[in-house]
Amino acid sequence: MSVRDEILEQPAATARLLNEGGPAIEAVGRAVRQRAVEHVVIAARGTSDHAAIYAQYLFGVALRIPVALAAPSIVSLYGVEPRFARSLVIGISQSGASPDVVGVVEAAHRQGVPTIAITNEPSSPLAVAAEHVIDVRAGPELAVAATKTYTAELVAIARLVEAIRGTGEERALREVPAAIEAALAAEDVARAVAVAHAGMRTATVLGRGFEYATVREWALKLKELARVVADPYSAADFRHGPLALVEPGFPVLAVAPSGAVAADLIALLREIRGEYRGDLVVLSDRPEIRDLGQWAIPLPGGVPDHLGPIVSIVPAQLFAYHLTIARGLDPDAPRHISKVTRTR
Amino acid sequence: MSVRDEILEQPAATARLLNEGGPAIEAVGRAVRQRAVEHVVIAARGTSDHAAIYAQYLFGVALRIPVALAAPSIVSLYGVEPRFARSLVIGISQSGASPDVVGVVEAAHRQGVPTIAITNEPSSPLAVAAEHVIDVRAGPELAVAATKTYTAELVAIARLVEAIRGTGEERALREVPAAIEAALAAEDVARAVAVAHAGMRTATVLGRGFEYATVREWALKLKELARVVADPYSAADFRHGPLALVEPGFPVLAVAPSGAVAADLIALLREIRGEYRGDLVVLSDRPEIRDLGQWAIPLPGGVPDHLGPIVSIVPAQLFAYHLTIARGLDPDAPRHISKVTRTR
Numbered sequence: 001m002s003v004r005d006e007i008l009e010q011p012a013a014t015a016r017l018l019n020e021g022g023p024a025i026e027a028v029g030r031a032v033r034q035r036a037v038e039h040v041v042i043a044a045r046g047t048s049d050h051a052a053i054y055a056q057y058l059f060g061v062a063l064r065i066p067v068a069l070a071a072p073s074i075v076s077l078y079g080v081e082p083r084f085a086r087s088l089v090i091g092i093s094q095s096g097a098s099p100d101v102v103g104v105v106e107a108a109h110r111q112g113v114p115t116i117a118i119t120n121e122p123s124s125p126l127a128v129a130a131e132h133v134i135d136v137r138a139g140p141e142l143a144v145a146a147t148k149t150y151t152a153e154l155v156a157i158a159r160l161v162e163a164i165r166g167t168g169e170e171r172a173l174r175e176v177p178a179a180i181e182a183a184l185a186a187e188d189v190a191r192a193v194a195v196a197h198a199g200m201r202t203a204t205v206l207g208r209g210f211e212y213a214t215v216r217e218w219a220l221k222l223k224e225l226a227r228v229v230a231d232p233y234s235a236a237d238f239r240h241g242p243l244a245l246v247e248p249g250f251p252v253l254a255v256a257p258s259g260a261v262a263a264d265l266i267a268l269l270r271e272i273r274g275e276y277r278g279d280l281v282v283l284s285d286r287p288e289i290r291d292l293g294q295w296a297i298p299l300p301g302g303v304p305d306h307l308g309p310i311v312s313i314v315p316a317q318l319f320a321y322h323l324t325i326a327r328g329l330d331p332d333a334p335r336h337i338s339k340v341t342r343t344r
Numbered sequence: 345m346s347v348r349d350e351i352l353e354q355p356a357a358t359a360r361l362l363n364e365g366g367p368a369i370e371a372v373g374r375a376v377r378q379r380a381v382e383h384v385v386i387a388a389r390g391t392s393d394h395a396a397i398y399a400q401y402l403f404g405v406a407l408r409i410p411v412a413l414a415a416p417s418i419v420s421l422y423g424v425e426p427r428f429a430r431s432l433v434i435g436i437s438q439s440g441a442s443p444d445v446v447g448v449v450e451a452a453h454r455q456g457v458p459t460i461a462i463t464n465e466p467s468s469p470l471a472v473a474a475e476h477v478i479d480v481r482a483g484p485e486l487a488v489a490a491t492k493t494y495t496a497e498l499v500a501i502a503r504l505v506e507a508i509r510g511t512g513e514e515r516a517l518r519e520v521p522a523a524i525e526a527a528l529a530a531e532d533v534a535r536a537v538a539v540a541h542a543g544m545r546t547a548t549v550l551g552r553g554f555e556y557a558t559v560r561e562w563a564l565k566l567k568e569l570a571r572v573v574a575d576p577y578s579a580a581d582f583r584h585g586p587l588a589l590v591e592p593g594f595p596v597l598a599v600a601p602s603g604a605v606a607a608d609l610i611a612l613l614r615e616i617r618g619e620y621r622g623d624l625v626v627l628s629d630r631p632e633i634r635d636l637g638q639w640a641i642p643l644p645g646g647v648p649d650h651l652g653p654i655v656s657i658v659p660a661q662l663f664a665y666h667l668t669i670a671r672g673l674d675p676d677a678p679r680h681i682s683k684v685t686r687t688r
Binding site for chain 1: 382383385389390391392400401404405408409410411412413414415416417418421422423424425426427428429430431444489545546548552553556564567568569571573574575578579580583584585586587588589590591604605610619620649678679680681
């Protein structure tokens with residue numbers, strides 16, 4: 001199994017989770033609804049931390065609940081246990097093995113607040129520590145760079161939020177595996193754009209709102225696989241300083257699908273391309289947004305804002321994969337890092 | 345007034361805030377103690393968002409309260425108002441003019457939860473929107489790159505947390521202006537290290553715990569002033585992928601003072617220097633930690649962990665400033681960006 005195989009497995013993995021895992025997630029949602037949850041605290045590291053960012057937006061927009069992304073070192077290094085009060089505490093980790101993430105969930109469980117482990121290893125320490133476990137059922141992930149466990153974590157979060165709302169399963173979520181399949185059809189384009197950028201050493205990755213999770217995850221894949229110093233930014237924060245980096249030819253990768261944030265992003269991309277002459281790669285379902293870039297990678301249309309990140313990361317993964325190959329590196333053997341990272 | 349003048353003003357600005365602003369902050373803390381605060385939500389952008397990260401750790405460690413960093417676009421772009429329930433909501437902005445940050449505080453105020461504006465403009469829209477205002481009294485900040493308003497925001501947060509605890513003013517905080525003065529004495533070293541790195545185009549900036557705020561802010565100064573693609577990382581998250589970037593000569597800037605996180609960071613820095621041959625610049629009060637780097641910039645000793653970021657950013661600002669000059673750029677005229685950024 002190579003990382004590319006795992007990228008291509010994502011339609012099947014997400015469909016399996018929705019089909020086989022749906023009832024269990026529904027039950028977790030029902031249990032959480034019984035409790036007086038006013039806030040959510042999420043502990044995660046690396047790729048799973050980007051799933052946590054997605055959850056931050058989704059709990060905020062769909063359930064109006066503020067989400068704190070835990071700083072696990074408050075517990076693990078400073079030895080202080082936050083009072084979780086009326087919080088739901090969620091740990092997200094594909095391996096379920098990171099002691100600092102487990103530590104936050106253990107502390108919350110001791111305090112008697114509801115806890116959920118979202119993991120690909122349902123008998124891991126994280127799963128053991130939590131009251132509820134959501135097995136993301138992605139199958140063994142052997143590549144060091146996480147891909148299918150990321151999209152599976154996002155689907156688990158989307159399904160969980162539906163279950164907590166108690167509105168039943170949305171049709172749009174049901175259609176996500178097919179949308180991922182459609183997104184995979186962009187592989188040839190993603191490869192061509194990647195080959196044209198084989199010399200790229202640095203980049204900024206831009207998006208906003210729900211897609212902030214995507215830009216963080218895309219930048220991480222670019223770093224760990226292709227060794228590009230890729231700096232992810234919310235389009236809003238980008239104007240507060242980092243815009244100074246853009247000069248003629250500076251690579252800017254933008255995740256800019258239709259939806260609530262499109263207008264804001266279009267204005268910024270026009271400025272980057274028109275005034276500052278950045279080298280712009282645009283990921284979008286809308287042809288007129290793609291036309292803003294010198295380069296573009298298509299996304300399938302019809303995916304609502306709040307499910308967009310589950311689909312838009314897929315061509316981004318393919319771009320990172322093919323850029324790695326184009327640079328003469330091995331995407332299945334990123335240097336210095338291991339699959340399971342046990343940070344304290 | 346140049347940005348360097350404003351960097352040098354920081355001992356005076358922070359002393360003024362503690363002397364003149366102390367009673368007002370004490371009163372805000374007293375008022376907040378009357379309310380049933382179980383969570384904190386903070387809205388901020390750019391440099392002030394790094395002050396929010398500091399607050400996340402300080403409220404967590406000193407008050408055991410989980411802190412959510414608001415995603416302002418949930419309100420401003422998706423039009424959804426979170427239920428703030430038993431939260432304290434804080435907006436941080438030097439100008440107090442960013443509509444998305446104001447929007448979060450307005451929504452919270454409407455819901456009747458306690459709100460605080462931390463700003464250098466006590467008659468700004470943010471100050472008007474909030475129930476309580478903490479004027480950070482940094483004096484006019486004319487440089488585009490924020491420096492003295494950042495350290496003043498950190499001091500305001502540290503003083504506020506003391507006031508909420510109700511333990512009176514700590515001697516250690518009182519001594520911070522003198523520690524900043526001592527940190528400024530490293531200017532010649534910071535300049536020499538910067539000059540030696542004039543050719544640097546990319547860098548990773550590493551730290552952990554409280555100093556995560558410092559690495560985020562240092563990286564932002566490097567981007568907006570010196571146009572270095574500087575990627576900030578928690579030492580814990582760094583092992584989850586970005587470590588793959590480090591190769592012989594790759595610049596790594598580390599904020600590694602004494603304290604709870606030192607051991608963890610020392611292990612990582614040894615690996616970066618010894619195994620991967622990165623080009624390591626270390627900021628530390630401890631000579632044996634500084635010795636891990638090819639390059640080192642001293643920090644004054646005796647500053648406790650939770651106040652460290654107010655002091656450690658100062659030589660980092662000086663490094664960014666002198667690197668900008670060494671690269672032939674004008675630190676008082678960063679391109680493309682303006683002092684007040686009105687993001688929606």
